Amino acid sequence: MLTELLQGSDAGGFIIIRDSASCSGRHLLKSFINAALNREEDVHVLGFEVSEEELKGSPVQRLHFHNAYSDPLGWTDKPTFTVHQFCMEELARLLKQTSHPKPATLVIDSLSWILRHVSPPAVCATLHQLRKGGAVRAIVALLHGDMHQRGTVGSVCHLASSVITVAPGMKGGDAVAKITKRSKSGKVVQDEDIFTINNDLTVVIQSKHSQVGHKQADPEEQEMDPTAHLTFNLRLSNKEREAKEKLALPFVFSKEKKTALLHSSPGSGRILYEPDANDDYDQEDPDDDLDV
Amino acid sequence: MAAPVSTVGKPSAERLPLNTTSFQKKTRTKLISIPGTRPSVQNGQLLVSTGVTSLDYLLGGGLAVGTVLLVEEDRYDSYSRMILKYFLAEGVVCRHELFVASAQDNPDDILQELPAPILDDVAIHKPVEQPRLSCEPQDSLDAMKIAWRYQNLPKVQSALASSSRFGHYYDVSKTMEPEIRQAAKCHRFYLTEHPTQSPPTHSTMLESYSALLKSLQEVINSEGFDVAAPMSKSRNILRIGLPSLGSALWGDDLSCHDNPRNGHALATFFYGLRAMLRSSLAVAVVTVPSHLIQDRALMGNITRLCDNAIALESFKGSERETNPLYKDYHGLLHVRQVPHLNCLASKLPDHKDLAFKLKRKQFTIELCQPVSTIGCQKSKVKLLTVA
Numbered sequence: 001m002l003t004e005l006l007q008g009s010d011a012g013g014f015i016i017i018r019d020s021a022s023c024s025g026r027h028l029l030k031s032f033i034n035a036a037l038n039r040e041e042d043v044h045v046l047g048f049e050v051s052e053e054e055l056k057g058s059p060v061q062r063l064h065f066h067n068a069y070s071d072p073l074g075w076t077d078k079p080t081f082t083v084h085q086f087c088m089e090e091l092a093r094l095l096k097q098t099s100h101p102k103p104a105t106l107v108i109d110s111l112s113w114i115l116r117h118v119s120p121p122a123v124c125a126t127l128h129q130l131r132k133g134g135a136v137r138a139i140v141a142l143l144h145g146d147m148h149q150r151g152t153v154g155s156v157c158h159l160a161s162s163v164i165t166v167a168p169g170m171k172g173g174d175a176v177a178k179i180t181k182r183s184k185s186g187k188v189v190q191d192e193d194i195f196t197i198n199n200d201l202t203v204v205i206q207s208k209h210s211q212v213g214h215k216q217a218d219p220e221e222q223e224m225d226p227t228a229h230l231t232f233n234l235r236l237s238n239k240e241r242e243a244k245e246k247l248a249l250p251f252v253f254s255k256e257k258k259t260a261l262l263h264s265s266p267g268s269g270r271i272l273y274e275p276d277a278n279d280d281y282d283q284e285d286p287d288d289d290l291d292v
Numbered sequence: 293m294a295a296p297v298s299t300v301g302k303p304s305a306e307r308l309p310l311n312t313t314s315f316q317k318k319t320r321t322k323l324i325s326i327p328g329t330r331p332s333v334q335n336g337q338l339l340v341s342t343g344v345t346s347l348d349y350l351l352g353g354g355l356a357v358g359t360v361l362l363v364e365e366d367r368y369d370s371y372s373r374m375i376l377k378y379f380l381a382e383g384v385v386c387r388h389e390l391f392v393a394s395a396q397d398n399p400d401d402i403l404q405e406l407p408a409p410i411l412d413d414v415a416i417h418k419p420v421e422q423p424r425l426s427c428e429p430q431d432s433l434d435a436m437k438i439a440w441r442y443q444n445l446p447k448v449q450s451a452l453a454s455s456s457r458f459g460h461y462y463d464v465s466k467t468m469e470p471e472i473r474q475a476a477k478c479h480r481f482y483l484t485e486h487p488t489q490s491p492p493t494h495s496t497m498l499e500s501y502s503a504l505l506k507s508l509q510e511v512i513n514s515e516g517f518d519v520a521a522p523m524s525k526s527r528n529i530l531r532i533g534l535p536s537l538g539s540a541l542w543g544d545d546l547s548c549h550d551n552p553r554n555g556h557a558l559a560t561f562f563y564g565l566r567a568m569l570r571s572s573l574a575v576a577v578v579t580v581p582s583h584l585i586q587d588r589a590l591m592g593n594i595t596r597l598c599d600n601a602i603a604l605e606s607f608k609g610s611e612r613e614t615n616p617l618y619k620d621y622h623g624l625l626h627v628r629q630v631p632h633l634n635c636l637a638s639k640l641p642d643h644k645d646l647a648f649k650l651k652r653k654q655f656t657i658e659l660c661q662p663v664s665t666i667g668c669q670k671s672k673v674k675l676l677t678v679a
Binding site: 124156 | 373438484543548581
C-alpha cells in the first residue's frame with residue numbers, strides 16, 4: 001500500500017508520517033515530495049525543522065519552499081514564515097502565489113513544531129479547513145509521535161485519511177511502515193510494509209509483512225498435532241466407514257417410532273388427582289391437627 | 293418525558309404480531325399516541341427504538357424519550373457512526389424529526405449515507421418462540437440423528453432480541469432512497485457555518501457548545517417539542533444526533549491534552565442538554581471519542597451525566613483481531629451506565645461480556661461465546677442464554 005500512497009491516486013487525502021526518535025521519517029517525506037514532483041505537481045513545503053538545502057539539494061522549479069527554518073517565531077523584523085501564520089487566510093494567500101492551474105500538494109515539515117506553539121484545536125481546525133476548502137490537493141505532514149501527549153497525536157491522526165507509522169526494521173537499512181488507511185465510506189484497511197529508500201529517493205518495498213518475530217513462534221509450538229505419532233490407527237478406511245454407518249445403534253429408532261414419540265397424543269401420560277380431605281394440611285396453622 | 297403513558301394504543305408496526313391481544317385498557321385521559329413509540333413494559337416510560345433491535349433489548353426495551361445515549365467511539369469511528377446512522381434512519385422511517393449537528397462532516401453528507409430500510413414485513417431474525425408445527429416434512433427428522441427428541445424444542449437464541457417487533461431492519465449495503473429521506477424534516481447545525489464570536493470569559497462552556505445548545509433550544513421551542521406546549525396539535529419526537537462531540541474540531545482540548553484547560557466544558561454541555569431534554573419530547577444519541585480523552589475522571593463525569601452509556605471497542609488494529617475467541621465478531625460492547633428514571637435502582641444487564649457484529653442486514657449484539665478450537669470448526673459451545 002505504500003506505493004499506492006506514493007502515487008497519490010486519490011485527491012483530498014491527508015497523509016501523516018508518524019516517526020519517533022528511533023527511526024526518522026524525513027526520508028520517506030522526501031520520497032513523497034519527489035513522487036509529487038515527478039507527477040508534475042506543484043509542491044509547497046513549510047519547512048520548520050530543516051533548511052532548504054538539506055531538504056532538497058538543488059532548487060527545483062515546482063518546489064516552493066517557505067522558509068520557516070531561520071525564524072519560525074518571528075524574533076527578527078522580517079520573518080519569512082512564522083508558526084503563527086499557520087492559519088487558513090495566510091495559507092490560502094501563500095498558495096495563491098503560484099499560477100499553476102492544478103491545486104498543489106502541501107508538505108508540512110513538521111507538524112510537531114506547529115503543535116508546540118499553536119494550540120491543537122486551532123491546528124486541527126486549520127487542517128480541516130484546508131482539506132475541505134479545496135485549496136490543496138493533498139497534505140503530507142511529518143509528525144513526531146513521541147513529542148506530544150497521546151491525546152494530541154490521536155486527535156491529529158484522527159483527522160488524517162492515512163497514517164504511516166515508521167519503525168526501525170530488522171536489518172540495518174530497512175524500516176517498517178505500518179499503514180492505516182480510512183476511506184470515505186468508513187472502511188479501515190491496515191497494512192505493513194518493509195521498505196528501503198534509495199539514494200535517488202525511490203522507495204523499494206522489500207517484502208510484505210514478514211513477521212519473523214516471536215509472535216508467531218509461540219502458537220506454532222503449541223499446535224503440535226497430537227495424532228501424529230501414535231501406535232494405533234485413528235483413521236477409517238472406506239469399507240470401515242460404510243460398515244460403521246450401517247450399524248444400527250441400540251437406541252436409534254425407526255422413523256415411524258420417532259414421529260409417534262414426538263407427536264404423542266396429549267392424553268398419554270396424565271395424572272388424575274382428586275384432592276383429599278387429608279391434603280388440606282396447613283403447615284402454618286398450629287391447630288390444624290387438633291381432633292376437635 | 294418522564295410521565296408514564298396510560299393508554300396502550302395500537303402497536304405502530306404495520307402488521308400485528310401474533311401474540312398481542314385485542315384488549316385495550318380503558319382510560320379517561322386521552323393522550324395522543326405518537327407514532328414510533330411505545331410504553332415500556334417495566335415502568336411505563338415512553339420508548340423509542342434506536343434502530344438496532346439488539347441495542348433496544350439491552351437498554352430495556354428502547355430509549356426513553358427525554359434521555360441521552362452516550363456512545364463511546366471505537367478507534368476509527370466506524371461502528372459508532374453506524375449506530376448513529378441507524379438511529380437517524382429509524383427516525384426517518386417512524387416519521388420523527390431529525391436534528392444533526394457536526395463539526396467535521398457536513399450534516400447533509402451524514403444524512404445521505406443512511407442505510408436503506410428493509411420494508412417487507414417478514415422479520416429477518418424472528419426469534420423462535422413457537423415450537424415447530426406438526427406439519428413439518430418428515431425428512432427434517434433426520435436433521436438430528438441422536439438427539440431427535442429435541443427436534444421440537446425451540447432453538448436457544450444467543451442474539452439479544454425481544455419478542456415483539458418494535459424497531460426496523462436496515463440494509464447497510466444500500467443507502468436510503470432520497471424520497472424517503474426527504475419526507476422527514478431535518479434540522480442541521482454545521483459548526484463551520486457558525487462564526488465564532490469573542491469567547492465569553494466568565495462561562496465554563498465553549499462558544500461552540502453554547503451555540504449548539506442555543507440552536508437546539510430554538511428548534512425545540514419553535515417546532516413544538518416542548519412538553520409545556522399546548523397539546524392541540526399532533527406531537528412528534530425530535531431525534532438529535534451529535535457525532536464526535538468533544539473532538540478537537542469543536543474547539544475543545546479535552547481530547548488533546550492530559551490536563552485540559554477547559555475540561556468541564558463538555559460536562560457542562562451535557563448537563564444543559566439533559567436539562568433541556570427532560571422537558572421536551574426529544575431523544576439524543578451522542579458519540580464521543582473517549583479513546584482520546586486521557587483524563588478518566590472527566591470521562592467518568594460525562595458518563596454520569598448521560599442516562600445511557602455504552603462503549604464500543606473494535607478489534608480492528610488491535611491484537612485481539614487474531615484471537616480465535618473473537619473471530620466471529622467485530623468488537624466488544626461495554627455497558628457503562630444504565631438509566632434510573634423515576635426509580636431508585638435500575639435493571640442491570642445480566643451479561644457483561646457482550647460482543648457485536650455488523651452484518652449486512654443487522655447489527656447484532658451477542659454474548660461472547662467461546663469457540664472450541666480443537667476438532668471441527670463448526671462446533672460451538674452455546675451457553676444457555678436468556679430469551
